[in-house]
Structure formats: C-alpha cells, structure tokens
Amino acid sequence: MSLARATNILVSSSAASMGSRAIPSEEVDRAFGMPIGKLRGRAGIESLAYAAEGENELALGARAAQEALRVAYCAPQQLDWIIATSETHHDYPSLAAQLHSRLLVREDCGALDVGGACLGLLNAFAVAQSLLAAGQAQTIAVVTADVHSRTLTPDRVAGEFGGLFGDGASAFLLRRAVAGQSDGFRLGDFLFGCAGHYASAIQVTGSQDGRLDVQFDGEALSRAAITRMEKVLAAVELRSGIPRAAVGGFATHQPNPRLVALLAKQCGVSPEVFPPIAKTSGNLGSSMCGAALHACLQAAARQPRGERKPIFLASLGPGLLFGGGWLTPHD
Numbered sequence: 532m533s534l535a536r537a538t539n540i541l542v543s544s545s546a547a548s549m550g551s552r553a554i555p556s557e558e559v560d561r562a563f564g565m566p567i568g569k570l571r572g573r574a575g576i577e578s579l580a581y582a583a584e585g586e587n588e589l590a591l592g593a594r595a596a597q598e599a600l601r602v603a604y605c606a607p608q609q610l611d612w613i614i615a616t617s618e619t620h621h622d623y624p625s626l627a628a629q630l631h632s633r634l635l636v637r638e639d640c641g642a643l644d645v646g647g648a649c650l651g652l653l654n655a656f657a658v659a660q661s662l663l664a665a666g667q668a669q670t671i672a673v674v675t676a677d678v679h680s681r682t683l684t685p686d687r688v689a690g691e692f693g694g695l696f697g698d699g700a701s702a703f704l705l706r707r708a709v710a711g712q713s714d715g716f717r718l719g720d721f722l723f724g725c726a727g728h729y730a731s732a733i734q735v736t737g738s739q740d741g742r743l744d745v746q747f748d749g750e751a752l753s754r755a756a757i758t759r760m761e762k763v764l765a766a767v768e769l770r771s772g773i774p775r776a777a778v779g780g781f782a783t784h785q786p787n788p789r790l791v792a793l794l795a796k797q798c799g800v801s802p803e804v805f806p807p808i809a810k811t812s813g814n815l816g817s818s819m820c821g822a823a824l825h826a827c828l829q830a831a832a833r834q835p836r837g838e839r840k841p842i843f844l845a846s847l848g849p850g851l852l853f854g855g856g857w858l859t860p861h862d
Contacts, residue, residue: 563690616651697813701821779840
C-alpha cells in the first residue's frame, strides 16, 4: 500500500466505559489479605473500577462502541469490520462475534479478534489501518474490553498481582479521510517488537485446581516496562519527527500510577500529559491504552482547532511484546 493511503486514516470518534463499581483500594487490600494502604501507598492506586452484576466484556464493549457510533453520527449498518481485543474474554462465540450480534450490524460486516493482551489495542489499530488503506473497508470499529475482577480473584492469585487490575472497555471509529473532512486525528505509522529476554518477568498459567500459577517478578517487570516504553517513545519520536515536548498527550500502558510518574520523569515530560486512568480504575489490561487515548482525544477536543497537539502511543504485552505509534490532528 502507498504511504499516502496508509496515513490517510482517521480516528473519528472514541469512547470508554468503566466498570460501574468504584472500589476503594483499601477494600481490595483487605480482600487480598494485604496490609491496608498497600495499593495506595506503593502503587498509587486510589480505587479500582469493578464490573457490576450484569456487566461483562460484551456489555462494557458494546456500551463503548455504541457511544463511539453515536458521537460520530454513524449507524451500525455503516460498519465494514468490528475488530475486538480482550485479555479476559475466553468464551465462544468470540468477543467480536458477540459484538456483531449485539450492535445489529450488516451480515457482511467482518468480525475479527486480535490478541496481545495489553498491546491488543495497537495490534487492532494496525490491522484496521491496513484494511482501510487497502480499500477493503471504509469504516471500522475497534473495541477493547476487559473484566479482571472475575478472573484475578483472591482465591486464584496473590494481591500483589491481582489487586492491580480493574475492569473497563474502549471503542474507536476509524475511517478513511474524505475531501473536506476536518475532524478527528490521523493515524501515523506503528512499530512493534518483542524483547524476549524479559519474558520470565511475568508468566501466567492455569492449574488443575482452578487457580492461576503466576510467576511475577514485580521489580524486574517494573524496570523492564519503564526502560522499554521509554525506548518505544524515543523510537516514535524519531520516526514521526515530532519532538516529545510538542506532544499533547501520551496514551501509554499504565501498570500503576507510580510507574507512570517514573516514565514521565525518565522521558523528561510533565506527568500531566499522561491521563491518570490507573489512579482511579486500576490497570485495565488491553483497555488501558484505549482509555488513556480516549482521555487524550477528549482533552484535545476541548482545545481550539489549530492548537491541538499530536498524541504518542506506547504499550507492552507479556513476552515482552512492545509497540508504539502516533496520531496527529486532522485540522
């Protein structure tokens, strides 16, 4: 595909949907048998978003998708593809197929699930960008949804790991730009890789008794995450030609607020350009980068056209998979 066509893709709307229950971090400490105040004091998490009864990945994802469609004045029948990603939805039909039915889209609208855990959003964006640039679609919904509170429970994992995670979803409407259109943000390029020598920092496998066997070296993982995301952002800066000082928002993975502050310091930028999602919702898995990006786009929408700034993306997945990209205002 030509570079011109690949960079002519717009994020025309976005939405995020958190679990309806806001649980103080002290209650999560207590549930996991940790010292009261540990999550707040060591990780900087004040509360976690937990799904309420009746909420699951489908409900949260559909709610976000419907809001993104509404904001863009786009009927579900206009969708050509639904691309979904989740690190907690393991049912059949898949999340994308269930969203296809829930949103009442056309039968010839494609439904695709992509993996990558916390890197899932960037993987989905790259796939959507390719389909749109190749002329295989005009409008694509990218949806993330994660409900950790029913998987990473106190009877299955330790609180140092499970207590960090919350529930949420995000959705984005991607379109090929048309003449005269001035709204939205234009997708730039994406870069991906895998630093496999860090793979042992976190490993999760199921056991026969229903518990999850979690190998979790928090200190090693934290060092690896900060170092790798700084390298990803430096690579995005170099490839885009956009200095980090000129960026209006950083939509990155947020393992916890303390690490986000450390990443900002290491990158030499203000922590204010990182939306504080993890502080009140916890780590949202594949939906974390999406929730942060939605917040960045909302902040940009409040600014006059001509004053909106680029947004950098960076995330990690188990392995240690990594990816980055950028968006620029389409004013």
